Amino acid sequence: MASVTLPERLDTSAAFALKSAIEQAVNSAGGEQVVLDASGVTYLGGLCLQVLLASRCPLAAPSEPVVEAYALFGVSACLTEPLAPIKE
Amino acid sequence: MSGDMDDILLVFFQECEEQLQELERGLSALSDGESGKETINAVFRAVHSVKGGAASFGLENLVRFAHVFESSLDGLRSGRVAPTPEIVKTFLKAMDVLSDLVAEAQGGATVDTGRIEESRAELQAIIGEGSGGAQPQQDDTVPADFTPVPVDFEPVMADFDFGDFGFDEEEAPAAASLVVTFSPHTAMYDRGDDARNLLIGLADVAVAHGGTSTVTCETAALPALAAMETEKSYLSWRVVLPAAVPEESVHAVFDWVSDVCDVTITRDGGSGPSGGESAPEAAAAPATPEPPVPEPSAPVAAPLEATPVAASPEPQKPAAPPSIADKIMAELPPAPTPAATAPIAAGNTTARRPVEQATIRVDLHRVDDLMDLVGELVIAQAALESIGQREDGGQQEMIKRIASMKTLTRDIQDAVMAVRAQPVRSVFQRMQRVVREACSMTSKDVVLTLEGEDTEVDRTLVEKLSDPLTHMLRNAVDHGIESAEARIAAGKSPTGQILLSAGHRSGRILITIKDDGGGINRERVLATAIKRGIIAPDAVLTDDEINNLIFAPGFSTAATVSDLSGRGVGMDVVKQAILGLGGRVTISSVEGQGTTFCLSLPLTLAVLDGMLIVAAGSTMVVPVSSVVETMMVNHKDIYMLPDGANVVSIRGACMPLIPLASELGLGGYGSGGLSEEDVILVVENESGARAALIVEDIRDQAQVVIKSIEKNYRQMSGVSAATILGDGSVSLILDVPALVANALGRIDTRPSDVRTGLAA
Structure with a gap:
C-alpha cells in the first residue's frame, strides 16, 4: 500500500504541490490504494481540504489539527470514509 | 493538538482563572450583604464568560454546569431570587464545583459526578423557588438521566439542557435558527x-451567543x-447558528469577503436546524449522528441553543424518538463539534500537564517603563564608549557616568521586578474556598477575612505560597478554631474568625494567619512530643520552643485524626516549603485567645540590599533589611552572664552579643572579646527579637545577587546564600534570623516572648 506523507502546513500555497504529490503517488501506485499520512499536519486550509477530499484517499493517523479542521469544515465523516468515487 | 489550539486553550484557562476570581470576589461581596446590581452583573458575567469559552472548546461538562449556574444567577439578576445567605452559600458551593470542572478540563482530577449533581440540584432549586417550581422538576430528570452517558461516548456538545429553563430572556422568544450558506469564490483564496x-x-x-454552529459541507461540486x-474553489458550506445570533454579527464575519463569496442568510422557521429546506441540510440532518436533540420535542427547550455540530452524512435515520432520554442515548454521536474532540480527549488525560507554560499578564505601562529604561541604558552605554575613546581618559566623566548607570541598573531591576510582581490576591482568594471546605468537613463556622490582597510579590513566590497556606488554614480551622459549643462556653461568638493578611515589612513580605481559636495547648503539645519521641522526656523547653514543636516532622496536635489532618502533610512540610522560599515561620499563641502564624518571605529570590562587613578578615553580607542600627559600644555596657555569654545594654535594652567570627567557627576571637575598633550591628529578626553582632568593620552597602549556596554546595547554618562581589570574590550572605534565634535560644528568650506576646 502506497503512502504519501503530508507536509506540516497545508495552506493555500501548498495546494498545488499537494495535488501533484498525491497524483504522482496514485499514478506510481498503479491501482493500489494510496494512503495519506496526515499525522504531521498542523494546519489545513480550504483549498488543501478540497484536494484531500477530491483525492478520495483515506487518511492515516490524522493529527489533532486535521481532526479539528475536518470538524470545523463539517466533513468529519470523510476522516474515516473518503468521498464516494465519481462516476465517470 | 496543534500549537494554535493549545495556545488558545491556555488563554482560555487563564481567563477562566480570572473569571473565577471575579466570581469569588463578587460572591464574597454578596455574602457581605452587598447586593448591588453591579456585583450581581459581575458575577453573572464571570460565569457566562466561562461558559462561552468552554463551549468553544467543547468542554461539555463545564458548559453544562456553567449553564445551570448561569441560569440560577439570572434569577438573581432579574430580581426573582433574593441573595439570602443560604442562596449565596449555594452559589459559593457551585463556584467550587465550577472551578474544579475547570481544573478537570485542564487535566486535573475528575470531578465527582455526585457533587456536580448535588450542586446542580441546589442551583435548580433556587430558580425553582423563584419561578414556581414546575419547570426545574422536569429539568432535574433529564440531565440526571443523561449524565453518565457522555462518559461512554466521545464527548460531544450535547448541550441539550441549555435553555432547559427557558428563562434566558435573550434566548427564549426567538426560535428560528439562522442559516448561513456560503460558497467562496476562487478569488477569495487568491486574496x-x-x-x-x-x-x-x-x-x-x-x-458568543451561547450556542454552537452546525456545519455542513457541500462536496457535490x-x-x-x-x-x-x-x-x-469547489466547496460550499451551510452553517446553522443559534437563533440568538443577530444577522449583523454574521454580516460582520463576511465583511471582508462579501465581494468574493456568495452568502445567503436566512432565518429557519421555528423548527430549528433540522427543519432546513435545502438539499444538503435535508440530507445531513437526519443522518447526522447528532441531530440537534431538542427540536422535535418542542416543549423541552429553546431549540436555538441546542445545535451541536456534526455534519457527517450517515446512512441511518433515527425514528421518532420514544423519549428524550432514549433519543439522546441513541443519538449521541461520535462526531463532535469543531475543535471539540481534541480538547476533551486531551483534557481527560494528564497529557496536558507538560504543556503547561508559565505566562504572566503585565500592565502595559510597566513594560513601557522597562523599555524606557533600556533606552536610557543604551544611551549610557554609548556615552561610556565615547569616554573610553577619548585621549585624555576622562576619569571624572567616567565616574559620573558609571554612577548614573548604577541608578539605571537599579531602576531596571525594579522595573523587571514590577513586571514579575503579582498581587497575592489570586492565592488569597483560593483560600476562601479552602476554609469553606474545611468548615464543611469539620462542621464549624469560620469566617476568613482577607487583608492586603493587593500586596505584590514576585510571581514565583505567589505560586509557591498556595500549598503552605492551604495547610496552615486547614490546620487553623481543624485544630485552631474550637467547636461552636466550646466557643460559646468560652464566651466567644460561635463563628470563628481567621485573618489572613499580607503586607510589606522592611523589604520582605509578611503573611499572617491569625485565628481566634483556643491557642496552642502547650502541655498537650509537650506531652505528645515526648510520647512520640520527638524530644527527651526530661527536656526543659521554653514556650516558644514548645510552639515550634508543631513543626517537627511526625507531629500531630490533633487529639483524634480527622479528615483534614493525618493526610501525611504536616506543618513540617509547611515549614520546609517556607524555608525553601527563603522565608521563616514564627508562631505566637495565647491560650484561649488564638494562634498567629507569621510567614516572612523575601520579595524576590534574586537580589538583595546588603551591608558588606568584615568578620575574621573575610567580607560577608548582612541583609540591610535586618540591620536596625550600627554603633561602637563601650566595654562597660557589656555584661557577662553566669553561663559565660555576653549581653550588651543599649539604651537600657539588653540583647545578646554575638561575636560573629566565632559564631561562624572562624576563630580569632575569645568568648565574646571586644576590641576597641569593633563595630556592633544591631540586627532584628521578623518577630522583632534583636541581637548585637560584633564585626570588625563595615565596608560598604551594595546590592548583591543571590546565589544559592545549598544548590552549589550544601546548607550551612547561619548562612543563607552566597554572592559574588564586584572584585570577583565570593562572599557569604548571613542568615540573620538564624543567628538571632541561636543566640536567643542560648541566652534568654524573654525579649522575644514579650514582643510576640504583645503581637498576639
Whole structure:
C-alpha cells in the first residue's frame, strides 16, 4: 500500500504541490490504494481540504489539527470514509 | 493538538482563572450583604464568560454546569431570587464545583459526578423557588438521566439542557435558527483568505451567543482529483447558528469577503436546524449522528441553543424518538463539534500537564517603563564608549557616568521586578474556598477575612505560597478554631474568625494567619512530643520552643485524626516549603485567645540590599533589611552572664552579643572579646527579637545577587546564600534570623516572648 506523507502546513500555497504529490503517488501506485499520512499536519486550509477530499484517499493517523479542521469544515465523516468515487 | 489550539486553550484557562476570581470576589461581596446590581452583573458575567469559552472548546461538562449556574444567577439578576445567605452559600458551593470542572478540563482530577449533581440540584432549586417550581422538576430528570452517558461516548456538545429553563430572556422568544450558506469564490483564496477563517468566525459568533454552529459541507461540486484545479474553489458550506445570533454579527464575519463569496442568510422557521429546506441540510440532518436533540420535542427547550455540530452524512435515520432520554442515548454521536474532540480527549488525560507554560499578564505601562529604561541604558552605554575613546581618559566623566548607570541598573531591576510582581490576591482568594471546605468537613463556622490582597510579590513566590497556606488554614480551622459549643462556653461568638493578611515589612513580605481559636495547648503539645519521641522526656523547653514543636516532622496536635489532618502533610512540610522560599515561620499563641502564624518571605529570590562587613578578615553580607542600627559600644555596657555569654545594654535594652567570627567557627576571637575598633550591628529578626553582632568593620552597602549556596554546595547554618562581589570574590550572605534565634535560644528568650506576646 502506497503512502504519501503530508507536509506540516497545508495552506493555500501548498495546494498545488499537494495535488501533484498525491497524483504522482496514485499514478506510481498503479491501482493500489494510496494512503495519506496526515499525522504531521498542523494546519489545513480550504483549498488543501478540497484536494484531500477530491483525492478520495483515506487518511492515516490524522493529527489533532486535521481532526479539528475536518470538524470545523463539517466533513468529519470523510476522516474515516473518503468521498464516494465519481462516476465517470 | 496543534500549537494554535493549545495556545488558545491556555488563554482560555487563564481567563477562566480570572473569571473565577471575579466570581469569588463578587460572591464574597454578596455574602457581605452587598447586593448591588453591579456585583450581581459581575458575577453573572464571570460565569457566562466561562461558559462561552468552554463551549468553544467543547468542554461539555463545564458548559453544562456553567449553564445551570448561569441560569440560577439570572434569577438573581432579574430580581426573582433574593441573595439570602443560604442562596449565596449555594452559589459559593457551585463556584467550587465550577472551578474544579475547570481544573478537570485542564487535566486535573475528575470531578465527582455526585457533587456536580448535588450542586446542580441546589442551583435548580433556587430558580425553582423563584419561578414556581414546575419547570426545574422536569429539568432535574433529564440531565440526571443523561449524565453518565457522555462518559461512554466521545464527548460531544450535547448541550441539550441549555435553555432547559427557558428563562434566558435573550434566548427564549426567538426560535428560528439562522442559516448561513456560503460558497467562496476562487478569488477569495487568491486574496489569501480561507473558508476556514469564515467558519471559525461563525463558530465564534455562535459561541458568543451561547450556542454552537452546525456545519455542513457541500462536496457535490468537487471533481475528481485529476480534473480539479488546485486554486479553484469547489466547496460550499451551510452553517446553522443559534437563533440568538443577530444577522449583523454574521454580516460582520463576511465583511471582508462579501465581494468574493456568495452568502445567503436566512432565518429557519421555528423548527430549528433540522427543519432546513435545502438539499444538503435535508440530507445531513437526519443522518447526522447528532441531530440537534431538542427540536422535535418542542416543549423541552429553546431549540436555538441546542445545535451541536456534526455534519457527517450517515446512512441511518433515527425514528421518532420514544423519549428524550432514549433519543439522546441513541443519538449521541461520535462526531463532535469543531475543535471539540481534541480538547476533551486531551483534557481527560494528564497529557496536558507538560504543556503547561508559565505566562504572566503585565500592565502595559510597566513594560513601557522597562523599555524606557533600556533606552536610557543604551544611551549610557554609548556615552561610556565615547569616554573610553577619548585621549585624555576622562576619569571624572567616567565616574559620573558609571554612577548614573548604577541608578539605571537599579531602576531596571525594579522595573523587571514590577513586571514579575503579582498581587497575592489570586492565592488569597483560593483560600476562601479552602476554609469553606474545611468548615464543611469539620462542621464549624469560620469566617476568613482577607487583608492586603493587593500586596505584590514576585510571581514565583505567589505560586509557591498556595500549598503552605492551604495547610496552615486547614490546620487553623481543624485544630485552631474550637467547636461552636466550646466557643460559646468560652464566651466567644460561635463563628470563628481567621485573618489572613499580607503586607510589606522592611523589604520582605509578611503573611499572617491569625485565628481566634483556643491557642496552642502547650502541655498537650509537650506531652505528645515526648510520647512520640520527638524530644527527651526530661527536656526543659521554653514556650516558644514548645510552639515550634508543631513543626517537627511526625507531629500531630490533633487529639483524634480527622479528615483534614493525618493526610501525611504536616506543618513540617509547611515549614520546609517556607524555608525553601527563603522565608521563616514564627508562631505566637495565647491560650484561649488564638494562634498567629507569621510567614516572612523575601520579595524576590534574586537580589538583595546588603551591608558588606568584615568578620575574621573575610567580607560577608548582612541583609540591610535586618540591620536596625550600627554603633561602637563601650566595654562597660557589656555584661557577662553566669553561663559565660555576653549581653550588651543599649539604651537600657539588653540583647545578646554575638561575636560573629566565632559564631561562624572562624576563630580569632575569645568568648565574646571586644576590641576597641569593633563595630556592633544591631540586627532584628521578623518577630522583632534583636541581637548585637560584633564585626570588625563595615565596608560598604551594595546590592548583591543571590546565589544559592545549598544548590552549589550544601546548607550551612547561619548562612543563607552566597554572592559574588564586584572584585570577583565570593562572599557569604548571613542568615540573620538564624543567628538571632541561636543566640536567643542560648541566652534568654524573654525579649522575644514579650514582643510576640504583645503581637498576639
